[in-house]
Amino acid sequence: MxxxxxxxxxxxxxxxxxxxxxxxxxxxxxxxxxxxxxxxxxxxxxxxxxxxxxxxxxxxxxxxxxxxxxxxxxxxxxxxxxxxxxxxxxxxxxxxxxxxxxxxxxxxxxxxxxxxxxxxxxLRKFESDLNDAEKRCASLLDSSKDAIAYIHDGMHVYTNNAYLEFFKYDDAEEMEVTPFLNLVAKSEVPATKKLLRDISSGKIPDEEINMKLKKEDGEEMDAVVYLDKATVDGEPCVQFLVQPPKVNLEAEKELREMRNRDMLTGFYNRSYFAKDLSDKVNAVRSGKSKGHSLMYIQIDAAEKLEKELGRGNMDLLISDVAPFIKECIGEEHTFVRYDDHIFIVELEGQIEDAIPVAEHISKKIKDHFFSAGEKTLSITISIGLTQIIEKTETGNEVILILEKELEKSLDKGIGQISIFDPAEEEKKARAANQKWIDLITGGIENNQFILHYQPVISLHGDEVEHYETLVRLKDGDKTIMPADFIGVAKRHGLITDIDRKVVQNAIEAIKDSDKNVALFVKMSTDTLSNPSFPVWLSQQLKASAVSGEKLVFETPESELISHSKQIKPIIHAIKGLRCKFAIEKFGSGLNSFTLLKHYPVD
Known part of the structure; x- marks a missing residue:
């Protein structure tokens, strides 16, 4: 505004x-x-x-x-x-x-x-998202079976129901006015005071703390306390998570491992993979790791197989395929069951090392017979392959690439491998850009820019037939639209050559026509800012004996506003050759009619 x-x-x-x-x-x-x-x-x-x-x-x-x-x-x-x-x-x-x-x-x-x-x-969006997240977290804390409290300067500012039950308190308000020291056995008070002083100075221990605590009725008990930073209503505090002492550390470790595993295959599950992938991306970005490749494996025609076999037999098939994949690739790698019929394998090293592994597992699966209950069958897999590099920003970016590569492999047919090598893709992009440059310069040199003509009909009747010229680039049997090559031409300074070729072809078409025609020709800002263009145009018109009034040059309103100083004298020079001038996309500016006072518009 x-x-x-x-x-x-x-x-x-x-x-x-x-x-x-x-x-x-x-x-x-x-x-x-x-x-x-x-x-x-x-x-x-x-x-x-x-x-x-x-x-x-x-x-x-x-x-x-x-x-x-x-x-x-x-x-x-x-x-x-x-x-x-x-x-x-x-x-x-x-x-x-x-x-x-x-x-x-x-x-x-x-x-x-x-x-x-x-x-x-x-910031407002993040604050709104944070507020929503805090509400969800508060709801989860309230319903959590773990005893959790938020403590600031030794006082309780929040306790969940499990915490109250743990210490046998009935009233949350009573707990809020109870210092944490009142819940500690007398023998633990000096150590706890030191702990609270350390917390106040910002020193929060990472490891668990074994403490002797005291319930409301005076009964003492052993407990394990975990500390972590937290905030309540924007104020910093410390989260105390209190648990009974661990009876069997080995059992606890096994339970934690089970939570990260898919029960059917024994592979890691999706939630573990999300965190692990994020850690690996950060490690590569920070230079702490040389690189990781990821293999995205999908059982071909899995949905059709499931309909034929039934869900139970399909599970049996997957439980037979998973260990075979692990055996073929090697147990030292990370294996994930990402979806019902999709596995991901994380491999150490560069993508060049992963390609032969992908080819090997694809062949081994194809040549093997698997069990699905009482049935025996052979299957194929499609594989998408990529690599984590320093430019990789998030784990989600890696997954999106893998999914796209899998789609590409499926487009080729079953049992195929598609590889996204970031370095190779960059080379391909440069090569593709050069290919377009060669195509455009070849089109200019070999007169492969052709014109199509769209009639512009006057509702009031006109003796002159008007046509809009639409440029196309011929490449063998293919016709390439302007949207595909104009951008490249502008970036590499080829647009003025295209414009001149279009003008030449338009003048030639007018000369060869036995009708009274006039052609609308779109011109780029580069051409309409070039002082040599009117001189060149005059030469072309004289050589072909074509009147300038047969050409109507047009350019968008926004370009006239943005490059007024450069374009204005060129347009006046073109008008001196009796050519006409039109404004394209008229009405897109602040006050479009003002332009009509500054330009000799036809």
């Missing part, structure tokens, strides 16, 4: 922003009522407000924004950075200002203000 009394100056400011590659969808207000109505009904990221003007002064803009209660930053546009202008901005409650006359300052200030706005929006 721009608040400015001078429409031309507002357009100039927007043009500066577009030239700086800042996307804008502008609107303009000049009075308080229109500003209030617009802000109430539309989402606005920022307001650029002209200072030292009376129609809609800065304090009115600021009051209007404050009344609707939205976080919309206001940037005061000052004619000069002086004491009076800055004082007006500050007194109005506006924290951001810049000089509209200094382009660099204008652009940088808007970028900084918008970045701060995005940060605030993200």
């Amino acid at each position: 721009i608040v400015h009394t001078d429409e031309a100056e507002a357009e100039r400011i927007l043009s500066i922003l577009r030239n700086a590659q800042i996307p804008v969808r502008p609107s303009r207000c000049i009075d308080e009522d229109s500003l209030k109505d617009y802000l109430a009904q539309n989402k606005v990221d920022m307001i650029l407000a002209q200072a030292l003007q009376t129609e809609l002064p800065l304090n009115s803009v600021c009051e209007t924004v404050n009344r609707i209660g939205k976080d919309i930053p206001i940037v005061a546009l000052l004619e000069t950075i002086d004491h009076d202008s800055i004082a007006e901005a500050y007194s109005a409650g506006i924290k951001h200002f810049c000089s509209a006359a200094i382009k660099e300052q204008l652009v940088l200030e808007i970028i900084n203000v918008f970045t701060a706005l995005m940060t605030r929006r993200e």
Whole structure:
């Protein structure tokens, strides 16, 4: 949103922003009522407000924004950075200002203000997500069977029901006014005081603490206490998790291991894998690990097999396949049952080492017969393969790549392997880019850019037949659309050559036609900013004896606004050759009709 009394100056400011590659969808207000109505009904990221003007002064803009209660930053546009202008901005409650006359300052200030706005929006979202998470956690704590309390400066600030039951307290409010020291056996008090002092200074022990605690009725008992950092209502505290002493450490270890395992296959389960994958990604990103490859294995036609065998026999098949995979690859690797019919294998080392392993297991599975109850059958597997590298950001990114590679392998047929090698993919991208460059330059040299013609019919009737020219690139039997090659051409400075080839072909088509035709030809900003283009165009028209009025050059409105200074003299020169000019996508600017005063539009 721009608040400015001078429409031309507002357009100039927007043009500066577009030239700086800042996307804008502008609107303009000049009075308080229109500003209030617009802000109430539309989402606005920022307001650029002209200072030292009376129609809609800065304090009115600021009051209007404050009344609707939205976080919309206001940037005061000052004619000069002086004491009076800055004082007006500050007194109005506006924290951001810049000089509209200094382009660099204008652009940088808007970028900084918008970045701060995005940060605030993200922070609000994170706070909302955190609030939701804390509510879920509070619900889980309340229903947890573990005795948990939050303690600050030795006092209870939260206790769950299991904690109250553990110490035989009936009233949570009574527990809240009971210091933790009152729950400790007399012999443990000195050590506990030291522990609480250490906690207050930020020293929280990582290991479990064996303590002798005291219930409300005075009965003493042995317990194990685990400490961890926590917060309650934004205030830091310490979580105390109290458990009876472990009778059998080995049994506890086995139980923890069982929680991480899939009961059918003995492989690790999905929840363990998520944490393990995150740890491996972080290790590779920090340089602590050289690399890991992941193999994503799916039993082909698994759903069809399950319908034929039944769920019970399918489970028996999976329980036969899983140990076979482990035996073929080697027990030293990490094996995961990721889904009903999908396994993931984590392999140490680079992807080059994993490829022969994938080929080996694929062949071994294909040649083996598996049991599914009373039935014996052979199966095939499809494999997706990738590698964790330093550029990998999250575990989810790795999984998405694996799933895509599996889809690619399935597209090839059953029993196939698809490999995503990040380094190789980068090489392929560069090679593909070079291929496009070669294709475009070859098309220019060999006249493989062809024109299609779409009629433009006048509703009022016209003796001249108008056609829109649509450029295509021929590559053998294939016809390539502009969306596929224009971007590459712009990035590599080939777009002006394409434009000139299109103009040549258009002039040739007009010359060869026995009808009274005129062609609309789209031109890029690069061409319409090139001082040599009108000279070249004049030569082409003279050589073909074609009148310039048969050509209508067109360019988008946004380009005219953003590159007005460069384009304007070129358009006047083209008009001098009797060529016509049209604005494409007219109406997308702040006040499109103003352009008609500055350009000789036909």
